[in-house]
Amino acid sequence: GLEQAVVCHACARRAACYTCTALDATDESLQHRFVEFSPMLIIASLDVLSGQAHEMAAARCSRLFGSGRCCEISRGDARVWAASAPIYSPPVGVGDACALTVVFTSGSTGKPKGLVHGHGGYGSCVARSMSHVFHARAGTDIFLTLATFAWITGQSYMLYGPLLARCTSLLLEGSPLGTDGLRWARAAK
Numbered sequence: 037g038l039e040q041a042v043v044c045h046a047c048a049r050r051a052a053c054y055t056c057t058a059l060d061a062t063d064e065s066l067q068h069r070f071v072e073f074s075p076m077l078i079i080a081s082l083d084v085l086s087g088q089a090h091e092m093a094a095a096r097c098s099r100l101f102g103s104g105r106c107c108e109i110s111r112g113d114a115r116v117w118a119a120s121a122p123i124y125s126p127p128v129g130v131g132d133a134c135a136l137t138v139v140f141t142s143g144s145t146g147k148p149k150g151l152v153h154g155h156g157g158y159g160s161c162v163a164r165s166m167s168h169v170f171h172a173r174a175g176t177d178i179f180l181t182l183a184t185f186a187w188i189t190g191q192s193y194m195l196y197g198p199l200l201a202r203c204t205s206l207l208l209e210g211s212p213l214g215t216d217g218l219r220w221a222r223a224a225k
Contacts, residue, residue, distance in 0.1 A: 055073050056137075068147065174203060
């Protein structure tokens with residue numbers, strides 16, 4: 037959902053490396069990510085985490101924060117496991133090589149591999165592509181990217197690219213297709 041955009045930017049602001057998953061991720065895929073990525077915070081839709089992945093998320097949180105500090109918050113269809121944190125925290129300054137996000141490959145050629153993108157290199161490449169490939173104009177251009185945050189394209193051109201180029205990003209909740217396959221075209225007008 038759109039909350040994912042807020043979470044991604046909040047993590048970047050606090051220099052917390054994060055990873056996003058597609059809504060159709062399997063339990064096996066999620067378990068692999070828990071092992072490879074070892075998350076300290078897990079934010080998930082209730083219909084995504086089930087069975088063993090749900091148990092692994094709860095156990096991981098309890099090990100990291102202790103059962104007294106770990107809470108499970110239900111809000112709508114989302115569940116968050118997190119330690120208590122202040123509502124506002126100032127941004128954290130980091131070096132260019134500090135990890136920003138881990139994007140996992142699909143696993144079509146074996147186990148999914150996590151590719152680490154750092155703040156500096158990733159940000160400068162996305163900013164350059166916004167300028168040189170898309171010729172983005174600050175304050176006038178509006179971007180609609182049909183992707184998921186689990187794909188590098190989604191993060192690059194739904195979240196960070198428009199922000200770095202000072203453009204607007206149009207985010208759609210739910211399927212971009214609609215009943216006739218053209219919801220995205222109507223939204224772009």
